[in-house]
Amino acid sequence: xxxxxxxxxxxxxxxxxxxxxxxxxxxxxxxxxxxxxxxxxxxxxxxxxxxxxxxxxxxxxxxxxxxxxxxxxxxxxxxxxxxxxxxxxxxxxxxxxxxxxxxxxxxxxxxxxxxxxxxxxxxxxxxxxxxxxxxxxxxxxxxxxxxxxxxxxxxxxxxxxxxxxxxxxxxxxxxxxxxxxxxxxxxxxxxxxxxxxxxxxxxxxxxxxxxxxxxxxxxxxxxxxxxxxxxxxxxxxxxxxxxxxxxxxxxxxxxxxxxxxxxxxxxxxxxxxxxxxxxxxxxxxxxxxxxxxxxxxxxxxxxxxxxxxxxxxxxxxxxxxxxxxxxxxxxxxxxxxxxxxxxxxxxxxxxxxxxxxxxxxxxxxxxxxxxxxxxxxxxxxxxxxxxxxxxxxxxxxxxxxxxxxxxxxxxxxxxxxxxxx
Amino acid sequence: xxxxxxxxxxxxxxxxxxxxxxxxxxxxxxxxxxxxxxxxxxxxxxxxxxxxxxxxxxxxxxxxxxxxxxxxxxxxxxxxxxxxxxxxxxxxxxxxxxxxxxxxxxxxxxxxxxxxxxxxxxxxxxxxxxxxxxxxxxxxxxxxxxxxxxxxxxxxxxxxxxxxxxxxxx
Ligand SMILES: Cc1cc2nc3c(=O)[nH]c(=O)nc-3n(C[C@H](O)[C@H](O)[C@H](O)COP(=O)(O)O)c2cc1C
Ligand code: SF4
Ligand code: FES
Numbered sequence: 352x353x354x355x356x357x358x359x360x361x362x363x364x365x366x367x368x369x370x371x372x373x374x375x376x377x378x379x380x381x382x383x384x385x386x387x388x389x390x391x392x393x394x395x396x397x398x399x400x401x402x403x404x405x406x407x408x409x410x411x412x413x414x415x416x417x418x419x420x421x422x423x424x425x426x427x428x429x430x431x432x433x434x435x436x437x438x439x440x441x442x443x444x445x446x447x448x449x450x451x452x453x454x455x456x457x458x459x460x461x462x463x464x465x466x467x468x469x470x471x472x473x474x475x476x477x478x479x480x481x482x483x484x485x486x487x488x489x490x491x492x493x494x495x496x497x498x499x500x501x502x503x504x505x506x507x508x509x510x511x512x513x514x515x516x517x518x519x520x521x522x523x524x525x526x527x528x529x530x531x532x533x534x535x536x537x538x539x540x541x542x543x544x545x546x547x548x549x550x551x552x553x554x555x556x557x558x559x560x561x562x563x564x565x566x567x568x569x570x571x572x573x574x575x576x577x578x579x580x581x582x583x584x585x586x587x588x589x590x591x592x593x594x595x596x597x598x599x600x601x602x603x604x605x606x607x608x609x610x611x612x613x614x615x616x617x618x619x620x621x622x623x624x625x626x627x628x629x630x631x632x633x634x635x636x637x638x639x640x641x642x643x644x645x646x647x648x649x650x651x652x653x654x655x656x657x658x659x660x661x662x663x664x665x666x667x668x669x670x671x672x673x674x675x676x677x678x679x680x681x682x683x684x685x686x687x688x689x690x691x692x693x694x695x696x697x698x699x700x701x702x703x704x705x706x707x708x709x710x711x712x713x714x715x716x717x718x719x720x721x722x723x724x725x726x727x728x729x730x731x732x733x734x735x736x737x738x739x740x741x742x743x744x745x746x747x748x749x750x751x752x753x754x755x756x757x758x759x760x761x762x763x764x765x766x767x768x769x770x771x772x
Numbered sequence: 773x774x775x776x777x778x779x780x781x782x783x784x785x786x787x788x789x790x791x792x793x794x795x796x797x798x799x800x801x802x803x804x805x806x807x808x809x810x811x812x813x814x815x816x817x818x819x820x821x822x823x824x825x826x827x828x829x830x831x832x833x834x835x836x837x838x839x840x841x842x843x844x845x846x847x848x849x850x851x852x853x854x855x856x857x858x859x860x861x862x863x864x865x866x867x868x869x870x871x872x873x874x875x876x877x878x879x880x881x882x883x884x885x886x887x888x889x890x891x892x893x894x895x896x897x898x899x900x901x902x903x904x905x906x907x908x909x910x911x912x913x914x915x916x917x918x919x920x921x922x923x924x925x926x927x928x929x930x931x932x933x934x935x936x937x938x939x940x941x942x
Contacts, residue, residue: 438851438890476798476835477891480905512785515798517833520889534790534825595853595894602895620810637852667894669853683852687889738781 356569356589357562358605360450365552367484374454378497380404380568382460385505393464397567399575401587406432406523406560407585407638407664408740409653416557418547419465425554429470430464432528432560435560436475436520437636438687439667442591443561447474447481455511457564459497462573464508465557470509473528475516485513495645520691522603524739525558527693538695539739562591582608586652590666594620597627597672609655613647616670627672631755635664638744640751641677660751676771681752682710686747700744702733706749713760716768723760726753775803779818789819793829797836799861806837834888842877842884844922847901850887854892860912863887865912869919882926
């Protein structure tokens with residue numbers, strides 16, 4: 352059995368309270384870095400651990416931190432991405448609801464490392480319970496001297512504020528999040544400049560996901576080689592997998608990076624519902640290209656999934672069984688991206704609108720011979736030509752569905768109906 | 773705290789007043805139920821920011837309502853995981869028992885029915901958010917019970933109005 356690290360407090364009845372967190376050794380990592388390490392040493396430690404961002408892109412966290420200029424006229428900021436809008440993903444919510452101090456400690460250690468005195472946690476507005484728990488935890492941490500002026504008697508001044516989102520998936524894109532924090536409509540910014548140099552209020556800014564930050568105190572406490580020893584060396588660590596859809600035991604699982612998707616779905620999550628078979632799995636939220644049942648041996652880490660044309664993304668694992676129409680699933684996903692397109696660039700805004708129309712027509716049994724070619728052409732027109740990765744994600748996902756489930760698309764067009772209805 | 777004080781407390785968290793527009797709109801919406809033009813103007817005045825900045829955000833983000841919503845806002849998730857677990861049947865059921873289509877409010881003003889994108893609780897799909905609360909692992913029977921308890925809550929709220937007290941002279 353893999354000993355849970357990130358989820359070790361999750362089943363405690365009062366896991367969200369400071370007393371529970373401290374009883375399990377909480378805030379000792381913060382005390383340790385303030386006592387024993389310079390900020391540069393913490394950055395180096397995180398680099399050595401090979402921690403990669405859990406928000407979707409898998410960017411090396413230590414490297415991201417090292418891009419922040421050491422000398423800066425302007426204050427530096429740390430932003431925590433807790434927008435968690437990727438369909439199929441619920442890990443950050445569970446951390447914030449049941450173990451918010453783990454995130455706060457991660458923020459404090461990370462803030463110390465990059466030289467930020469202020470952190471904003473951008474939480475999606477729907478997460479009312481998470482927001483309340485986090486507010487309560489921040490207040491407790493301030494009272495106990497883990498946040499505020501002269502943290503634990505050191506020279507560190509560091510405070511955390513919550514910023515509530517208001518329902519827009521695009522706010523999860525880091526530069527759109529910065530726009531939103533500055534009080535503007537959430538539309539992505541042109542890069543460069545990168546946020547590490549000119550981010551929030553044009554100041555050096557690091558943006559990290561909740562789970563990424565939650566890993567940091569454990570790396571401090573147990574060492575970089577402990578972290579690297581879990582899973583593949585280039586993509587290591589304990590990992591949260593969100594399993595949902597048509598599966599016996601949906602839920603949040605903490606297992607090593609790189610675990611086979613088949614083992615995750617069939618053993619840990621109990622496999623398909625009685626009498627059904629797995630048809631396909633989306634491994635990393637709906638932005639991640641779908642994997643047919645025959646591909647389930649793949650390892651759940653950034654590099655292995657990229658090698659088979661998919662991605663780990665947010666590790667939102669959605670299981671689709673053989674009673675479900677894949678055209679319908681693909682349509683629903685493209686509808687989602689179309690709905691959430693911020694409208695800034697034409698290939699995404701118009702291309703997805705067009706793709707939704709064609710897909711709905713096919714699903715309704717009114718598709719025509721050239722429709723699949725048209726969808727392929729649309730994917731080509733969108734991919735690589737959009738301002739942010741939302742458009743790319745939509746195109747990649749649709750292309751994978753067309754490739755792996757072409758027979759189902761063709762059957763809809765030839766039979767002039769959905770074979771599943 | 774008054775609305776103005778709450779907004780000022782939120783604004784103190786940012787180096788720029790403009791950043792406080794979103795939190796201010798959330799505070800104002802809690803106070804007023806929705807965000808008509810007059811409230812948007814009040815928010816702009818309290819923060820001392822351009823009105824257009826406030827309008828812009830109130831119309832961009834889906835959690836802000838510039839039109840009134842029902843007493844209970846039923847927000848049914850119909851994204852992939854919930855769809856795979858039967859959200860479509862739940863939507864049909866809700867539309868039938870409420871006699872409204874999605875996006876509409878019942879004539880008594882009690883329920884507004886919406887479908888929403890993933891609520892981030894797919895482990896208990898299908899999920900519906902009502903006000904601040906999530907309701908997961910829904911099926912028709914649970915939905916029936918939920919609607920009943922919401923109706924009872926609304927009824928109670930009405931009867932909780934101070935009952936006429938017998939006057940001393942009687
Ligand atoms: C359309 C879109 C939506 C995203 N949504 C999220 C999200 O909800 N949460 C998140 O942490 N990252 C999200 N990301 C990734 C962020 O842009 C960013 O890479 C990440 O927060 C960086 O943190 P990390 O390095 O710790 O992963 C999204 C990216 C895109 C393009
Ligand atoms: S790709 Fe889509 S979401 Fe991204 S900037 Fe363009 S229109 Fe907006
Ligand atoms: S898909 Fe409904 S909560 Fe995620």
